[in-house]
Every structure is written in structure tokens, then in C-alpha cells.
Amino acid sequence: MSEQAAKAQNKKERFVYQDDELIEKPFNWAQLRRLFHYMKPYRKQLLPIIIIMMIIGTATRLAIPTIIIMAIDEAITPKDGGAGSVIKLYEYAGMAFGLYIVQWAANTLRIRYTNIIGQRIIYDLRHDLFGHIQKLSFRFFDKRPAGSVLVRVTNDVNALQDLFTNGVVNLMMDCVQLVGIVIILLAWNFQLGLAVMITVPLMFIVSSTLRRRIRFAWQDVRMKQSRINAHLNESIQGIRVTQAYVQEKDNIGFFDNMNKVNMLSWNKASALNQAFGPVIEITSAIGTLILFWYGSYLIQTEVITIGILVGFATYIGNFWDPINRLGQMYSQLLIAMASSERIFEFIDEKPTVGELEHAKDLQEIRGDVKFEKIVFEYEKGRPALKGIDLEVKAGQSIALVGHTGSGKSTIINLLCRFYDPVQGRVLIDGQDIRNVTIESLRSQVGIVLQDTFIFSGSIRDNIRYGRLDATDEEIELAAQAVNAHDFIMSLPDGYETQVQERGNALSMGQRQLLSFARALLADPRVLILDEATASIDTETELKIQEALKTLLFGRTSFIIAHRLSTIRHADNIVVLDHGQIMEQGNHDQLMEQRGIYYGLIEAQYRFLSA
Numbered sequence: 363m364s365e366q367a368a369k370a371q372n373k374k375e376r377f378v379y380q381d382d383e384l385i386e387k388p389f390n391w392a393q394l395r396r397l398f399h400y401m402k403p404y405r406k407q408l409l410p411i412i413i414i415m416m417i418i419g420t421a422t423r424l425a426i427p428t429i430i431i432m433a434i435d436e437a438i439t440p441k442d443g444g445a446g447s448v449i450k451l452y453e454y455a456g457m458a459f460g461l462y463i464v465q466w467a468a469n470t471l472r473i474r475y476t477n478i479i480g481q482r483i484i485y486d487l488r489h490d491l492f493g494h495i496q497k498l499s500f501r502f503f504d505k506r507p508a509g510s511v512l513v514r515v516t517n518d519v520n521a522l523q524d525l526f527t528n529g530v531v532n533l534m535m536d537c538v539q540l541v542g543i544v545i546i547l548l549a550w551n552f553q554l555g556l557a558v559m560i561t562v563p564l565m566f567i568v569s570s571t572l573r574r575r576i577r578f579a580w581q582d583v584r585m586k587q588s589r590i591n592a593h594l595n596e597s598i599q600g601i602r603v604t605q606a607y608v609q610e611k612d613n614i615g616f617f618d619n620m621n622k623v624n625m626l627s628w629n630k631a632s633a634l635n636q637a638f639g640p641v642i643e644i645t646s647a648i649g650t651l652i653l654f655w656y657g658s659y660l661i662q663t664e665v666i667t668i669g670i671l672v673g674f675a676t677y678i679g680n681f682w683d684p685i686n687r688l689g690q691m692y693s694q695l696l697i698a699m700a701s702s703e704r705i706f707e708f709i710d711e712k713p714t715v716g717e718l719e720h721a722k723d724l725q726e727i728r729g730d731v732k733f734e735k736i737v738f739e740y741e742k743g744r745p746a747l748k749g750i751d752l753e754v755k756a757g758q759s760i761a762l763v764g765h766t767g768s769g770k771s772t773i774i775n776l777l778c779r780f781y782d783p784v785q786g787r788v789l790i791d792g793q794d795i796r797n798v799t800i801e802s803l804r805s806q807v808g809i810v811l812q813d814t815f816i817f818s819g820s821i822r823d824n825i826r827y828g829r830l831d832a833t834d835e836e837i838e839l840a841a842q843a844v845n846a847h848d849f850i851m852s853l854p855d856g857y858e859t860q861v862q863e864r865g866n867a868l869s870m871g872q873r874q875l876l877s878f879a880r881a882l883l884a885d886p887r888v889l890i891l892d893e894a895t896a897s898i899d900t901e902t903e904l905k906i907q908e909a910l911k912t913l914l915f916g917r918t919s920f921i922i923a924h925r926l927s928t929i930r931h932a933d934n935i936v937v938l939d940h941g942q943i944m945e946q947g948n949h950d951q952l953m954e955q956r957g958i959y960y961g962l963i964e965a966q967y968r969f970l971s972a
């Protein structure tokens with residue numbers, strides 16, 4: 363392979379997103395029913411008004427051509443051959459006008475109420491979806507790019523908006539109108555009615571072949587959009603790395619490509635949609651041709667009046683409109699089905715870390731922690747922990763050390779029950795953590811991550827995240843205890859300073875101190891510090907060391923730190939390698955052993971003094 367070809371190949375393999383399967387499924391009625399289930403709470407409240415308005419709107423619409431016929435046959439060219447009557451004509455015009463007003467009022471009210479219901483349904487659906495996603499386990503997020511999760515809560519829910527605001531009601535109105543017109547036409551003149559509708563079956567045959575393709579096309583559009591969003595999310599999160607490695611051009615190229623594919627897929631779906639139009643137009647033209655050809659013959663043979671012919675012509679105009687709309691509605695329904703499939707797929711996803719039906723709250727804990735014969739794998743066949751036995755007494759501090767990928771974070775993940783072990787159990791105060799409620803467990807296990815997440819809001823609110831009912835004084839006391847108070851006071855608005863999402867305007871060390879304050883406020887019996895002191899300058903590290911002392915005092919703590927200074931004083935240092943405990947003891951004991959730990963410390967000293 364040439365260098366250029368290899369480069370192109372390497373680029374191609376970046377930003378590969380797992381696609382949702384494009385599956386051919388029969389129209390899923392159960393899913394549609396499930397979707398309509400969301401209408402249930404509003405059935406009594408608003409649906410009767412909408413149905414009444416719908417009936418009034420359709421009835422007036424159907425009645426107007428009848429008045430036109432009466433005006434022609436009785437006021438302009440009376441059937442009995444007598445003279446026309448202007449007064450009668452005015453009367454009919456007045457009636458038609460009145461009906462138009464009623465129709466307008468009914469439609470306005472109907473649209474208003476359908477919008478209210480539609481928006482409430484969308485709110486409920488989004489509420490359920492977001493609420494459910496919040497509860498899903500880490501495994502779920504391991505498999506999916508954040509962008510594609512985002513699309514389901516935004517785009518896919520939005521796609522249902524049209525269906526619920528106008529779609530359903532329009533569908534019903536169109537069906538009622540169609541049935542009404544068919545009945546009226548057949549009642550006026552059965553032969554002429556049949557003759558003008560002879561093209562309908564033909565149209566259905568042609569359009570049904572289009573439907574399958576349309577369904578696929580819209581599913582494809584959703585997939586392409588999902589990919590764009592996944593890429594967008596990744597690009598924005600990784601913008602610093604992109605710019606640092608001057609990859610903007612390539613990134614734009616990747617995006618353009620996806621954008622183009624999305625545009626083409628949309629064009630294809632929309633062109634297929636449009637294909638309904640001409641099919642309807644041709645059938646409508648043929649129908650009109652038959653009407654005038656056969657209709658004029660029936661007038662000459664005095665079977666029907668001119669008024670009836672005009673009435674037929676008006677109704678035929680109204681007849682193809684709903685059929686055309688039903689075609690479009692069908693695609694709208696397909697879009698909605700494709701979206702709802704994706705929404706329900708998430709709603710049906712069970713958290714892999716579940717709660718037992720009768721799980722009890724974990725009572726206030728002392729902080730004894732025990733890992734018993736733990737085996738764990740993220741992916742089948744690739745164990746990340748291979749039989750971990752570890753006992754920690756309440757109040758002890760444990761340092762987890764080992765090469766990257768040795769399983770340190772995994773131990774922590776199991777302690778917080780972000781994942782469940784494949785074998786073995788984790789006990790807190792002698793209780794298997796799988797038997798207690800997740801909330802009662804996590805609220806007593808505090809965690810300070812290396813990449814501290816700062817939410818958009820004030821500094822005060824960010825600290826308060828640790829315990830929502832904490833008072834302002836408690837927040838400030840916590841900040842003082844972990845040496846964060848001084849830097850907070852030096853910010854323009856002190857505790858009220860607004861920090862943007864992820865706290866980009868704060869330094870690493872500052873973010874770390876904030877997260878310490880947050881953890882201290884939460885006051886957990888068990889505390890986890892993941893790589894908490896990495897990448898900070900010496901002065902900040904001193905502050906952090908002091909803060910740590912306050913934070914760790916009297917708590918069972920697990921510390922993952924590459925830095926010697928943090929782990930030196932730990933009661934027990936556990937050395938991991940490839941998911942197994944290789945050594946454990948305090949610093950002096952392990953140094954004496956001259957094993958892996960000794961090697962790690964030596965390497966760090968060599969590195970620092972180099």
C-alpha cells in the first residue's frame with residue numbers, strides 16, 4: 363500500500379459509528395398502540411372537544427357544496443324551468459357564508475387543542491425517556507456515542523411532534539371526509555359516483571409499492587442524522603485535541619461527508635414522498651375527465667341536473683385532497699414509527715445494574731469494605747479483574763497502584779455498583795451491595811474523579827451538588843476546610859461566580875479543590891479518589907495534600923494515585939497487575955519486599971530526577 367493510500371485508509375477508520383440496524387419490519391401496530399397510550403391521560407380532558415370540533419369542521423365542509431348545488435338548481439336555473447330568484451341566491455350565499463364562519467371557528471379551536479395535547483404528549487415522552495436514560499447503567503453508555511443518545515431525546519421525539527399535533531386529527535378528519543364524500547356521491551348518482559372513483563384502486567396499487575421504499579428511506583435518514591450528531595458531539599468535546607493536532611481540515615472533511623450523505627438520503631426520501639403527488643394528480647385528472655364526459659351525457663339524458671354536476675366537480679376536488687394528504691400522512695406515520703422504535707428501544711433497555719424488588723436501604727454504614735473472589739469482565743472473555751480478595755476496615759485508607767489498565771478504576775466501579783461482578787461479591791459492613799438500594803449505597807460512597815465534572819451554574823451550586831440541602835455556611839465551611847475558599851473569593855463574584863459547562867475557566871487544581879469541597883459536604887463514610895492529584899503544580903499539590911487530610915479523616919478511603927506523596931501514608935497499598943493483586947502492605951513493608959511496588963517507586967524517582 364502506498365503511503366498516501368495508507369494515510370487515506372487510516373483516516374477512513376476514524377469516526378466509525380456503530381449504525382443502528384436498518385431492519386425491515388411489518389408495520390408495528392403494537393408500537394403504534396403504545397404510542398397512542400400517551401394520549402390516554404388527556405382523553406377525558408381535551409379529546410371530546412377536539413372530536414366535536416372535528417365533526418363540526420368536517421360536516422360544514424361537506425355541506426357547503428350541497429348549498430352551491432341548491433343555489434344553482436333552485437335560485438339560478440330552477441329544475442322546473444321557472445325564473446331564477448336573486449333573493450334565494452342571497453339566502454344560499456348567506457348560508458354558505460355562515461357555514462364558512464362555523465368551519466373556521468371549529469378548525470381554530472381544534473388546532474389550538476390538538477397543539478396543547480400534542481405538546482403535552484411530547485413533554486411526557488421526553489420526560490420518560492430522559493428519566494430512563496438517567497437510570498441506565500455504565501454498560502449502556504459504554505456502547506453508545508453520547509451524540510446518538512442525544513438524537514433520541516431531541517430529533518426522534520421531535521419527529522413525533524407533527525404526528526401528535528396535527529397528524530392524528532387530520533388523519534381522522536380526512537377519513538371521515540372521504541367516507542362522507544363517497545356516500546354523498548353514490549347517493550346523488552350511483553353510476554356517476556362509481557365511474558369517477560374507478561381510478562382509486564389503480565392509485566392504491568401504484569402507491570402501495572412506493573410505501574415500503576419510503577419507510578426504508580426515512581429510517582435511513584434517521585440513521586444518518588444520528589451519525590452526524592454522534593460526530594458533532596465528539597468533535598466539540600474533542601475540539602482542543604483537534605486544534606492542537608491541526609486536524610480541523612480533516613475534521614471538516616469528515617463532517618462534510620456525513621452532512622452530504624445525510625442530505626442525499628433526505629433528498630431521496632423526500633423525492634419518494636413527492637412521487638405520491640403525480641400519482642394522485644394523474645388519477646384525479648382521469649377522474650375529472652370521466653366526470654365531464656359521462657356527466658354531460660347524464661345531463662343530456664336528464665338523469666342529473668347541472669347543479670349535481672357542479673356538486674360532483676366540487677366534491678371530486680375535495681376527494682383527492684384527503685387522499686393526497688393520507689399518502690403524506692402515511693410517510694409521516696412511517697417517520698414517527700421509525701423514531702418511536704428508537705425511543706422505545708431505549709425505554710425498554712433495562713439497567714444492567716438492577717435493584718432487587720425488595721431491596722432495603724443500606725443503613726448508616728461504619729465503612730468496612732470487603733471484596734470477595736471478584737471476577738469481572740467488560741467484554742466477554744476479557745477479564746479485567748481475576749479473583750480479587752481485599753478487606754478494608756472502617757476508617758482505613760487504601761491506595762491502589764499498578765500499571766495503566768491493571769484494574770484500579772474497575773475495582774472502584776464495582777464498589778459504586780456502576781457494574782456488577784461476574785463472580786464474587788462486594789460487601790459493605792457485611793452486606794452484599796447487590797441487596798441494597800442503589801441510592802442508599804451511592805449516597806454513602808463519595809467519589810472524586812480525576813476529570814472533575816463541573817456543571818454550568820455558580821460555584822456555590824457546584825459544591826452544593828454534594829448535598830442539596832446544605833446551607834450557604836456549610837458550603838463555605840467545606841470550602842475552607844479543603845483550602846478552596848481563598849481561590850473562590852478571588853474570583854469576580856466569589857461563590858456566585860458562574861462557571862460554564864465542564865468548568866473550562868477553572869484550572870485543574872481549582873476544579874479538584876471544588877470537587878473535594880463537594881465530597882466533604884456530602885460527608886460519605888467511604889470515599890474514593892481517582893487519580894485525584896495527577897497533573898498539578900507543587901504549590902497546589904501542597905494545598906491538596908492538606909485538604910486531603912481533612913477529607914480523609916475518619917473515612918474508609920480508596921485512593922488511586924500515581925503520585926507517591928499521596929499514597930505513602932496509606933494504611934494499605936494494594937499493587938495490581940493484569941487484574942490481580944500482586945502485593946499489599948504499607949509503604950515500608952512493600953519497599954522492603956523489593957517487588958513491583960519498589961520498582962514503581964524507583965522508576966518514579968528516576969523519572970523525577972532525570
Ligand SMILES: Nc1ncnc2c1ncn2[C@@H]1O[C@H](COP(=O)(O)OP(=O)(O)OP(=O)(O)O)[C@@H](O)[C@H]1O
Nearest residue numbers: 504740741746764765766767768769770771772773
Ligand atoms: N468501559 C470499558 N469497556 C471495555 N473495557 C474496559 C472499559 N473500561 C476499562 N476497560 C478495560 O479493563 C481493564 C482495566 O481497566 P481500568 O480502567 O480498571 O484500569 P486502571 O488500572 O484504572 O488504568 P488507568 O491507570 O489507566 O486508569 C483495561 O484492560 C481496560 O482496557
